[in-house]
Amino acid sequence: MEKQHSWPLWEIFIRSKQGLDHKHVGSLHAADAAMAIENARDVYTRRMEGVSIWVVESKYIHASNPDDAAAFYDPANDKVYRHPTFYDLPDELKHM
Amino acid sequence: MKARHLINYTLHLADNALVLGHRNSEWTGHGPILEQDIALSNIALDLIGQARYLYQYAARLMNAAGDAKSPVTEDQLAYLRDSWDFRNCLLVEQANGDWGTTIVRQFLFSAWQYYFYRELRGSRDGELSAIAEKSLKEVTYHLRWSGEWVIRLGDGTEESHARMEKALDQLWMYTGELFLPADYEQWLVPAGIAVDLAQVQPLWAARVQEVLKEATLTVPTAMAQKGGKQGRHTEQLGYLLAEMQFLQRAYPGCEW
Numbered sequence: 524m525e526k527q528h529s530w531p532l533w534e535i536f537i538r539s540k541q542g543l544d545h546k547h548v549g550s551l552h553a554a555d556a557a558m559a560i561e562n563a564r565d566v567y568t569r570r571m572e573g574v575s576i577w578v579v580e581s582k583y584i585h586a587s588n589p590d591d592a593a594a595f596y597d598p599a600n601d602k603v604y605r606h607p608t609f610y611d612l613p614d615e616l617k618h619m
Numbered sequence: 620m621k622a623r624h625l626i627n628y629t630l631h632l633a634d635n636a637l638v639l640g641h642r643n644s645e646w647t648g649h650g651p652i653l654e655q656d657i658a659l660s661n662i663a664l665d666l667i668g669q670a671r672y673l674y675q676y677a678a679r680l681m682n683a684a685g686d687a688k689s690p691v692t693e694d695q696l697a698y699l700r701d702s703w704d705f706r707n708c709l710l711v712e713q714a715n716g717d718w719g720t721t722i723v724r725q726f727l728f729s730a731w732q733y734y735f736y737r738e739l740r741g742s743r744d745g746e747l748s749a750i751a752e753k754s755l756k757e758v759t760y761h762l763r764w765s766g767e768w769v770i771r772l773g774d775g776t777e778e779s780h781a782r783m784e785k786a787l788d789q790l791w792m793y794t795g796e797l798f799l800p801a802d803y804e805q806w807l808v809p810a811g812i813a814v815d816l817a818q819v820q821p822l823w824a825a826r827v828q829e830v831l832k833e834a835t836l837t838v839p840t841a842m843a844q845k846g847g848k849q850g851r852h853t854e855q856l857g858y859l860l861a862e863m864q865f866l867q868r869a870y871p872g873c874e875w
Contacts (some may be wrong), residue, residue: 530652550655554771561764563655565661 532581533559535566538574545577557579621810624803625744626680627706628813630696631801631848632747633673634707637697638856639728640666642715651718657661658764662725665757670697672750688699698867702856706801709847712856719772719779720786727790727827728767731797732758734740734822743811766830773834780835787831788839795843797823802849 526618536545539550548567553559559578567573599605643663650656674693681691710728715721736758739751772779798820800808807813831838846852866873 546680552652556810557767558771561767562658564760565658566654 527546530554534581534584535563536577536579537561537563538566538575538577539572540574545575548572550581553578590591620740621806622680622684624806625812626677626684626852627801627803628807629673629677629680629747630704631660631706631845633677633696634705635672635675635711635732636666637670638705638707638859639725640664640670641859642711642713643725645715646721659721660695662761662764665754665761669750669754669757676746676750694867698864699772702852702860703850705852705856705860706848706850707852707856708793708796709844709853710790712847712852712859713790713793714787714855716786717782719782720789722765722768722772723783723786723790726769726830727794728764728797729758729761730826730830731794731819731821732824733762734819738814738818742814747812762826769830769836770834772789773831773836783834783836788841789834791839792841792844795848796845798846799843799845799848 532550533553533556534550535548537548538545544557551559551562551566553562556578559580560576563576563578568576627761640663643666647656647660647663650659671693673694677696678691678693678841681687708728710724713720715719715724733755736751736755738756740748742748769783773783774780798816800813800816804813804816808815828838844853847856
């Protein structure tokens with residue numbers, strides 16, 4: 524039975540007309556990359572959401588472990604000097 | 620006379636799209652996998668959309684010709700005509716069967732529709748030409764999608780290959796009719812309005828053979844069944860219409 528439902532899972536990234544970068548929109552099942560792109564077209568771009576599609580087989584995505592969150596991210600909290608907010612910017616400089 | 624032929628021609632194209640669209644919609648909720656259920660439902664919606672443009676145009680032509688007592692609407696054309704009034708090809712009314720049969724039916728028809736619409740873009744009838752232009756983009760995808768499935772299943776497992784061969788054998792006899800001009804077409808071709816099917820046939824055959832070869836499937840030879848374009852249908856259409864038209868027949872004018 525396992526074999527019947529063994530199409531791999533794919534993560535779908537879509538670039539919308541407005542955005543410059545591809546954004547993760549969800550995942551779906553497909554037998555191969557070509558089918559994954561077509562499925563993504565049918566499932567995720569029906570309402571004109573996108574102009575470009577990327578697909579990556581989910582098994583190739585490596586994720587950080589939520590249990591590591593404290594060690595990973597908390598130390599940044601008290602290090603405001605890492606933000607470039609301590610410089611006096613000349614008035615002529617805009618858009619910073 | 621020309622107006623009558625143009626009405627019949629437009630209805631023929633509309634009925635092709637509606638009947639296949641309805642057949643495909645029968646898969647909604649029953650597809651082999653969610654993603655493909657959505658894919659085929661999208662194709663169904665594309666086809667029903669094409670049918671609407673064509674029925675709206677046919678209704679305008681009929682109202683202009685003034686042969687109906689009250690104004691004709693697209694809904695009446697879809698829901699209140701009987702099977703002998705429908706002018707769709709026999710291919711599109713054939714039952715869904717298994718997934719492979721549905722795929723073969725879609726592929727054979729999309730290949731025809733693709734080259735047909737390409738020609739129809741050059742029609743002297745501005746309305747038909749515009750509908751062809753818009754529909755061609757949709758059909759390009761239908762042909763790609765169904766062609767890839769033909770290859771996937773034909774060149775797949777022993778089981779899928781056998782089923783595809785069977786589906787091809789079942790449906791092939793309905794492809795000859797796609798290239799037999801009905802009386803209304805014979806009138807409209809010289810006027811530059813209808814597509815000359817003799818132009819479409821070799822393009823269709825080449826594309827179909829190319830895909831079937833890659834799918835390791837044999838091109839069948841079978842006697843051509845015909846009659847759909849003149850309103851003589853297989854028993855399949857009656858069942859389809861009974862289901863599709865039930866609501867409007869039981870509750871005339873019902874809206875929701």
